[in-house]
Amino acid sequence: MASDSVVDDETRLQYLQAMGIEVWVPRRNRAAVSIEPVEAAVEPKQQEETIENVAEMPVEDNWDDLERQVAACRRCQLCETRTQTVFGSGNKQADWMLIGEAPGQSEDLEGKPFVGKAGQLLTEMIRAMGLSRDQVFIANVLKCRPPGNRDPKSDEVEACREFLQRQIALVQPRIILAVGRIAAQNLLQTQDPLAKLRSVVHKLDNIPLIVIYHPAYLLRSPLEKRKAWEDLQFAMKTFKGLN
Numbered sequence: 001m002a003s004d005s006v007v008d009d010e011t012r013l014q015y016l017q018a019m020g021i022e023v024w025v026p027r028r029n030r031a032a033v034s035i036e037p038v039e040a041a042v043e044p045k046q047q048e049e050t051i052e053n054v055a056e057m058p059v060e061d062n063w064d065d066l067e068r069q070v071a072a073c074r075r076c077q078l079c080e081t082r083t084q085t086v087f088g089s090g091n092k093q094a095d096w097m098l099i100g101e102a103p104g105q106s107e108d109l110e111g112k113p114f115v116g117k118a119g120q121l122l123t124e125m126i127r128a129m130g131l132s133r134d135q136v137f138i139a140n141v142l143k144c145r146p147p148g149n150r151d152p153k154s155d156e157v158e159a160c161r162e163f164l165q166r167q168i169a170l171v172q173p174r175i176i177l178a179v180g181r182i183a184a185q186n187l188l189q190t191q192d193p194l195a196k197l198r199s200v201v202h203k204l205d206n207i208p209l210i211v212i213y214h215p216a217y218l219l220r221s222p223l224e225k226r227k228a229w230e231d232l233q234f235a236m237k238t239f240k241g242l243n
């Protein structure tokens with residue numbers, strides 16, 4: 001058991017380093033180090049913020065219908081400028097669901113969420129939590145790219161909301177990570193800044209929701225990666241508390 005733990009910690013250390021996060025361990029001691037979760041500045045607390053009831057989705061709903069409907073969707077103006085829709089990817093029965101704001105240029109071209117440099121960093125963040133991309137489901141609030149990567153407009157979010165609700169209802173995740181401020185604000189229907197949204201267990205239709213930094217922001221602001229790691233630890237601690 002002890003040796004497994006050491007191997008896990010060594011691996012996690014590598015992922016943290018890949019994220020660009022310094023872990024304060026003397027080099028000679030790394031083989032034996034145990035990376036203890038840093039206590040989040042704020043203890044988990046419940047904050048009830050809900051959107052419409054995803055449990056009310058039709059019971060006969062299924063992935064094939066949903067994917068077909070998204071691919072053909074013309075409910076908002078983004079259908080005019082997209083290369084293709086970006087449905088989402090990963091484990092359709094995942095415990096963890098990650099939700100970003102919208103596809104960017106690389107995602108629009110490849111048809112997958114979180115690719116390119118930001119996607120690589122998100123993959124490292126997922127690995128740092130001891131998971132792989134195959135173990136989580138990743139989606140966006142919007143399924144089509146806003147031109148020039150502008151923020152989603154409220155009417156677009158409203159038009160696309162049902163698709164995300166149906167994805168959540170089908171995955172039935174145990175915990176949701178809102179990736180970045182824009183995703184969090186749209187999911188929680190608030191204008192609160194990220195600083196206020198972090199380190200709090202929100203609820204999205206009774207599913208715990210934690211807000212984490214967007215990897216694209218972390219690429220621009222590498223000094224924030226330490227806080228990003230604290231958010232991931234807070235999420236892991238919250239998930240562990242669910243079991």
Ligand code: SF4
Pocket residue numbers: 070073074075076077078079085142143144156159160
């Ligand atoms: S963003 Fe959503 S609602 Fe708008 S066209 Fe794309 S799939 Fe349809």
